[in-house]
Amino acid sequence: MHHAPFGSICDAHSNTSISTATLAAPKFAAVNISLSAADSLFDTPCDNDPMANDVDLLRSVDIATVISAGNGGDKTKVGWPACISNAITVASSNLNDQASSFSNFSSLVDFFETQIRELIARVGNDRAKLEQEAKKLRKS
Numbered sequence: 001m002h003h004a005p006f007g008s009i010c011d012a013h014s015n016t017s018i019s020t021a022t023l024a025a026p027k028f029a030a031v032n033i034s035l036s037a038a039d040s041l042f043d044t045p046c047d048n049d050p051m052a053n054d055v056d057l058l059r060s061v062d063i064a065t066v067i068s069a070g071n072g073g074d075k076t077k078v079g080w081p082a083c084i085s086n087a088i089t090v091a092s093s094n095l096n097d098q099a100s101s102f103s104n105f106s107s108l109v110d111f112f113e114t115q116i117r118e119l120i121a122r123v124g125n126d127r128a129k130l131e132q133e134a135k136k137l138r139k140s
Helices: 020-024 051-060 113-123 127-139
Strands: 008-011 016-019 030-033 037-042 064-068 078-080 088-091
Touching (some): 051 064, 113 127
Parallel strands (some): 030 064, 064 088
Antiparallel strands (some): 037 078
């Protein structure tokens, strides 16, 4: 990770950046990352990945990072960067609240997309409550 001259936090591996101006902007609860590397699937956390630092930075200012599990159809793994444990990993679901046929899914998934929409509507702009609810669901 290196600091770019325009005040962003950049990660060469993931080719992402988080603007420090964004962190100072009016408060919001979450950042949504809807991407996945089809050739980088994980069944265990990948917290040594450089992007985990970005997730931790957002978390330090009470912004949750919500990441798609991926659309490769793997039912035992999620795509990178959904393997970062401090992120909230979301899988697509069908009408029966089961993983959609195209969605990746594993024990690293915190919510189905229908659940996350309902949860955000319920807890609003509060990262701590969102993470607390995610922990409850992981244990059940």
